Amino acid sequence: MDEQGATGGFWLVDGTWWVLKNLVLAVWNLGYALTHPHLWLDWSNSEAIMRFVYYGGSVELFFVAFTTFLVIFAVGAWKTGFLWGVVRVMEAIFNTIGRVVCWAGLMMVIQQVVIVFMQRIFARPSISLGLGIPVEFDISWWAEELKFYNALIVALCLTYTFVQKGHVRVDLVYSAVSHRTKRAIDMVGSLLFMMPMAVLIWMYSWFFMWRHLIVPNPSASEPLDRLLMKARALRWNVETIGFSPNGFSAYFLFKILLVAMTGLIFLQAATFFYRSYLEFVEGEGSADKHLDKDVLAAAPTGGHEHAEI
Known part of the structure; x- marks a missing residue:
């Protein structure tokens, strides 16, 4: 029992040290990446592409993001006005993306x-669009491309819907507790x-996306040195195979949307934490403070003039 306790204590100390070390190194890693952009942004160099792929799903990137989250929270705990500014900017970004992308529904x-x-009616096998140099694809291409509009709405409007409080909440105890308990939850x-x-x-979708963009296929389990060796044979191999011979040929865009959706969810989680903390500290009067919610105008009927979406 004593040996097991000592082993458990060792792993606890070792794990804590690993986290603290990576939090400190995150500042160095971020600074090095910003001062040496050619190492990962010069895509004329295959090694730079592989570095971008590796660090995009790495422990280093996670701790850079998490350290940034902690620093913003620490400053915001000292200056709540700064944290409210961060919340308002982030929610404005989510709302703007959602309000623009929602037009894909009309296009669909x-x-x-x-x-x-x-x-x-016209019995045409294809549709041609454009002025001067038209873009012409088979009818089946345009029909399958409708899925992309749907994917745009699902992937990029998730955070907008969250800000607008449009997601379904499974409520067991939430409605019965106090304001501060809700914010703590x-x-x-x-x-x-x-x-x-x-x-x-993100870890799965990042490498899933790159496996449909380049060869040799990168793997999340491979170290940087091995990926740099693969870079010698790297070439672009963008996925263009549809479900039918003349169908939609840009299915790699769905993989990119999956990565974008996941990144937005992480940013929304951080923003929601900041808002919940501020509303916890400032009390019930701050509920939905600075929240930019859309409303649906309704004709005057003697009752409410506006109905929330």
């Missing part, structure tokens, strides 16, 4: 109507559920 409907008319949920989930999905 219009394109579907055009496909039906061209296929059923939100903080714990963002740290223990949203962030770890985003990191886990």
Whole structure:
């Protein structure tokens, strides 16, 4: 029992030291990356591409992001006005992305109507768009491309929907507790559920995306030295195979959207933690403070003039 306790204590100390060391090194890693951009942004060099691939799913990147999160929180705990500014900027970004991307829904409907008319009424096998140099694809290409509009909305409007409080909450005890207890639950949920989930999905989606963009295929389990050796034979091999011979040929865009969605979720988790902390500290009067929620205008009927979406 004593040996097991000593072993457990050793791993606890070793793990704590590993975390603290990586938090300190995160500042150095970030500074080095910013001062040596040619090592990972000069994509004319295959080794730079492999470094970008490796560090995009690395422990180093995680600790850079987590250290930035902690530094912003530390400054914000001292100056709440600064933290409110961060929250407002981030939520404005999420809202802007959502409000722009939501137009893909209208484009999807219009394109579907055009496909039906061209296929059923005009009996055309293809659709050509453009002025001067038209872009022409088979009807099946345009039909499968509708999935991309749907993917845009799902992937890039998640954080917008979260800011607008449009997600379904499974409420067991939340509605019955006090304001500060709710904010504490939100903080714990963002740290223990949203962030770890985003990191886990990022790890899989990042290398999943690159395996459909370059060869030799990179792997999350490979060290940097091995990836740099693979860089000697690196070439672009962008996925262009659809489900049908003449179908949509840019399925790699779905992999990119998956990575973008995961990054937005991580940023939303951090922003939600900051907002929950501020509302916890400032009390019930700060609930939904500075929250930019969309409203749907309604005709005056003698009742409420606006109805929330």
